[in-house]
Amino acid sequence: MAMSMGAARRGKPKIRPPKRPTANTPIKDTWAKLANAIREIQNHNASKLSYEEHYRYAYNMVLYKDGDQLYNGVKALVAEHLDRLAEENIVPTFPRSGGTRGAGKLGGGAEAIERAMEGDRFLKAVKAAWEDHTGSMRKIKDVLRYMDKGYSAAMNLPLIYDVGLTLFVSHIIRSTTHPIHTHLISTLLSQVQLEREGETITRSTVRECTDILMRLRTPEREGGKTVYVADFEPEFLRRSAEFYKLEAVDMLETGNAAQYLRNVERRLAEETDRTVHYLSTNTHPALQEILVANLLTPHLQTILDMPGSGLSTMVDSDRIPDLRRLYTLFLRVPDDVGKTRLRGGLRTDIEARGKAVNAGNVDRSEAGPSTLGQDDGDAEDDPKGKGKAKATASPAANALSSALRWVQDVLDLKDKFDSILEKAFQGDKQVQVSINEAFQSFINANPRAPEYLSLFIDENLKKGTKAKSDDEIESALEKTIVLFRFLHDKDKFERYYKNHLARRLLYGRSASDDSEREMVAKLKSEMGFQFTQKLEGMFTDMRVSTESANSFRNYNTRHGALPFDLNVNVLTASYWPQPIVATTTCTFSAVLQPAMETFQKYYDSRHSGRRLTWQGNLGTADVKVRFRNRSHDLNLSTHALVVLLLFEDVKSGESISYPEIKSATDLPDADLARTLQSLACAKFRVLTKIPKGRDINPSDRFEFNEAFTSPLARIKIMQVASKVETVKEREETQEMVDEERKHQVEACIVRVMKDRKQMTHNDLISEVAHQLAARFTPSMPLIKKRIEGLIDREYLERTSDMGSYRYLA
Amino acid sequence: MAPPQAGEEYVVLESIDGYTFVVPHAVACESGTLRSMLDEDAAFEESKNKYCKIQQRGVILLKVIEYLAYKHQYKEFNAEDIKEDFSDRIDPYIALELLTAADFLEA
Numbered sequence: 001m002a003m004s005m006g007a008a009r010r011g012k013p014k015i016r017p018p019k020r021p022t023a024n025t026p027i028k029d030t031w032a033k034l035a036n037a038i039r040e041i042q043n044h045n046a047s048k049l050s051y052e053e054h055y056r057y058a059y060n061m062v063l064y065k066d067g068d069q070l071y072n073g074v075k076a077l078v079a080e081h082l083d084r085l086a087e088e089n090i091v092p093t094f095p096r097s098g099g100t101r102g103a104g105k106l107g108g109g110a111e112a113i114e115r116a117m118e119g120d121r122f123l124k125a126v127k128a129a130w131e132d133h134t135g136s137m138r139k140i141k142d143v144l145r146y147m148d149k150g151y152s153a154a155m156n157l158p159l160i161y162d163v164g165l166t167l168f169v170s171h172i173i174r175s176t177t178h179p180i181h182t183h184l185i186s187t188l189l190s191q192v193q194l195e196r197e198g199e200t201i202t203r204s205t206v207r208e209c210t211d212i213l214m215r216l217r218t219p220e221r222e223g224g225k226t227v228y229v230a231d232f233e234p235e236f237l238r239r240s241a242e243f244y245k246l247e248a249v250d251m252l253e254t255g256n257a258a259q260y261l262r263n264v265e266r267r268l269a270e271e272t273d274r275t276v277h278y279l280s281t282n283t284h285p286a287l288q289e290i291l292v293a294n295l296l297t298p299h300l301q302t303i304l305d306m307p308g309s310g311l312s313t314m315v316d317s318d319r320i321p322d323l324r325r326l327y328t329l330f331l332r333v334p335d336d337v338g339k340t341r342l343r344g345g346l347r348t349d350i351e352a353r354g355k356a357v358n359a360g361n362v363d364r365s366e367a368g369p370s371t372l373g374q375d376d377g378d379a380e381d382d383p384k385g386k387g388k389a390k391a392t393a394s395p396a397a398n399a400l401s402s403a404l405r406w407v408q409d410v411l412d413l414k415d416k417f418d419s420i421l422e423k424a425f426q427g428d429k430q431v432q433v434s435i436n437e438a439f440q441s442f443i444n445a446n447p448r449a450p451e452y453l454s455l456f457i458d459e460n461l462k463k464g465t466k467a468k469s470d471d472e473i474e475s476a477l478e479k480t481i482v483l484f485r486f487l488h489d490k491d492k493f494e495r496y497y498k499n500h501l502a503r504r505l506l507y508g509r510s511a512s513d514d515s516e517r518e519m520v521a522k523l524k525s526e527m528g529f530q531f532t533q534k535l536e537g538m539f540t541d542m543r544v545s546t547e548s549a550n551s552f553r554n555y556n557t558r559h560g561a562l563p564f565d566l567n568v569n570v571l572t573a574s575y576w577p578q579p580i581v582a583t584t585t586c587t588f589s590a591v592l593q594p595a596m597e598t599f600q601k602y603y604d605s606r607h608s609g610r611r612l613t614w615q616g617n618l619g620t621a622d623v624k625v626r627f628r629n630r631s632h633d634l635n636l637s638t639h640a641l642v643v644l645l646l647f648e649d650v651k652s653g654e655s656i657s658y659p660e661i662k663s664a665t666d667l668p669d670a671d672l673a674r675t676l677q678s679l680a681c682a683k684f685r686v687l688t689k690i691p692k693g694r695d696i697n698p699s700d701r702f703e704f705n706e707a708f709t710s711p712l713a714r715i716k717i718m719q720v721a722s723k724v725e726t727v728k729e730r731e732e733t734q735e736m737v738d739e740e741r742k743h744q745v746e747a748c749i750v751r752v753m754k755d756r757k758q759m760t761h762n763d764l765i766s767e768v769a770h771q772l773a774a775r776f777t778p779s780m781p782l783i784k785k786r787i788e789g790l791i792d793r794e795y796l797e798r799t800s801d802m803g804s805y806r807y808l809a
Numbered sequence: 810m811a812p813p814q815a816g817e818e819y820v821v822l823e824s825i826d827g828y829t830f831v832v833p834h835a836v837a838c839e840s841g842t843l844r845s846m847l848d849e850d851a852a853f854e855e856s857k858n859k860y861c862k863i864q865q866r867g868v869i870l871l872k873v874i875e876y877l878a879y880k881h882q883y884k885e886f887n888a889e890d891i892k893e894d895f896s897d898r899i900d901p902y903i904a905l906e907l908l909t910a911a912d913f914l915e916a
Contacts, residue, residue: 051851
């Protein structure tokens, strides 16, 4: 203290002793007066008292070493007062029915309201007692300031105000004479319970009481926690758990997942609100945990699988808000269990849908308008389907449309789940992985997926199928790339794609060169340079052929003009798919021979050491044909031209037999049959088949149809090309793919072994499988067989312990 | 003591030998005991009347008030910035009596 220090520093010993405080009143009287004053304070009569006087009494008592008596005396007075408060104010307001112990319903209607009111009244009484007590304690504390400073602190005793709080706990909250504790806790619980059941309670009263409990601490020996934490919270949490356990069962019985989740969400929000408004925010995490543990964790699968409202139904009807709710709630389940279940559920659901798509029995009405245009397109696109009766679509057209529909269905499904993922699952990466896995599994479950996918792309890149904008095509291709990623047998896809591309290029049916190149670029970025090398080679061939066409025309003019225009596409055999460049025999008509020879000469003059093989199967020809009524310009395939030229010298009414045609043209049966079909059985019948019918038989005869009429001057006779593979063709393709795979596996084994020199069997197999995974999934027996093959051919040898292989250079 | 100004709250302190001092409320409240005494919430007699009888001689009470004013003036200061030392102003003759008064009044 500044003054005393100052005095001490001066040090001049002229200090007079202070006048001793007048202790003229004996201690007993002092205490009597003080006790009286405290009672007055407790009776709210403080304003009649002189603070100075009573402060001085307490001061004197402490100074004359009577702090002990003062401290304990006050304590006793406060305790006495509290007992009186309990007796007079709290006990009469006890709720009639006492505490409810169970978690069961408290009954509704008037009774519930009655109970709410009773509880409220009781809690208000407790609250009033608290306020009365704390009010008087504050004043007592003021008067006994000197005691707190000079006695309590020195003796290491709690300050008088804190003593008051402790006494409140022992004499009111945990009173031994009255069951206040039981009533208080159970009333608080039943107030909460009533609110959970939809009754209105006075939140402020509950808030005030929980505040009191939070202010008070239990005695040191019980850990000194707040009474709220020690007495109320555990009981509250237990009751909450019971309540929600029952509610979960009740709600599940109603059998509506969406509604159930809505309820859970509402409950979570309600309990948050509750903890904020009249419980402790510290209770919040524990309470939310209980809700999740009782409402969600045990019932995840039940919710997902709930018939008529579970995950499938939500996905079916695109109920984004429900799905979003499902996702956010499932995320709350600890240890990622919820998400794992959701992912599992999604996978099962997608696989089931995929199975339906694969089986081709998707409910079309549900798939939306995007597929309607598709069906129209198919009909227009197929000349054969139109040529015959419209009602009976040809099997080929059916197969094509089912292929396109399959891809479209998969794309629709993908779109659907993409949008769900985006909108409802916040683009969750893990969920995305599961969705992708599911797609992968069902797409690869369809053995024809690579073919279908390529057909779909073909459909989009083809000229004149539908009026599609570049953007539409672009987005369609973008989507197919996504499906392409899911494919395991990428080499199979490459084969189909090459076929389809070759046809588009040679028939000049590509809608746009840009789109074609873009698609190839996309494939390239997916699969790397090797994958598209041949595809790009095909483009190059086409470009070079167009360029050389000009120079050939110049060559022609110099060397005497040909009787007709000749346009030759020179194809590099190794780039183009096998069936196209495979050598097919064909005897070209004498009319055509000179032109071919001219080109041969021209080509040899340009390049040396190259061998030209003439392929008529993918060429087209424009020819003017005179019929009885008028002449028409026909655009037909080179083979068709060769066949048609046979009829040039045949008199009207005469016919040529199939064997005659065959020997004259030397075409293979399959090609010849197709060619004749397109001339005699399709939409424009320039030949007449005898007898009539759809299929070509060796016994058939053909004559020129002079009576042919058509309003069109220019007629395009398309080769009846089977678009979707027949079973036999597919087997062939599979064989070719298998053959190629053998080579690839061998190449890969050699590559690996060349690098490592020596490797164990298992390492080698896993390395090869890994390297090839991008193109296809090689089977174990296949790799083993190839290894054996290489050993036979002495590329590899077994080491002496038989477990490893060694590379032989 | 500064003369009373309008708008400021004042209280009266009376010494045992009958001297009265009119002191700004804020200055009086520098003493813990006086602050409790004048606490309006507790509403003791003194806070109602703004009139406190202090059981000290006038000369002591004067010094106490002087110190309270000094404490109030330098309330916001750091200890090293205070140039004036209050101990210079204390007459040794009353030092001990002042000490007990300080203890009583929590000054």
